[in-house]
Amino acid sequence: VQQVFKQLFYMINAVALNNLLLRKDVCSWSTGMQLRFNISQLEEWLRGKNLQQSGAAQTLEPLIQAAQLLQLKKKTSEDAEAICSLCTALTMQQIVKILNLYTPVNEFEERVTVAFIRDIQTHLQDRNDPPQLLLDFKHMFPVLFPFNPSSITMDTIHLPASLNLEFLNKV
Secondary structure (H helix, E strand, O other): OHHHHHHHHHHHHHHHHHHHHHOHHHOOHHHHHHHHHHHHHHHHHHHHOOOHHHOHHHHOHHHHHHHHHHHOOOOOHHHHHHHHHHOOOOOHHHHHHHHHHOOOOOOOOOOOOHHHHHHHHHHHOOOOOOOOOOOOOOOOOOOOOOOOOOOOOHHHOOOOHHHOOOOOOOO
């Protein structure tokens, strides 16, 4: 059950983050607020179902950071440093793409300046990020089956003759 929810939450993360990276109309402060609220609801549900050890919440980390990126101030060099230290689960390409797509919804918000984006790129140039922008939403985590040893010992097992296993020897 835990593995199923980890996979499901990864797919939620990948599809939502890919939509964020591809759609200019959703890259805004209000979308960041809505995403963070929805993610907190998912995390609360995991806690309620006692699934916090499943790793499902950790698969949402890139989406959480993208939501926080949308909500942070984006003006000064200090803001750039804060973004770089906060967004460790996002690649430089993803951060820059979200900042380029950021669209103010009301008059209190401002577009992200080219100088600020260059400042972010300067801070992140030493990262060894993978080259892809979008997440692979078809990625499958390996299924792990726990080993539960049997209390039955091999010398107590009786093999019926109808199985034609006479070639096996008891040791």
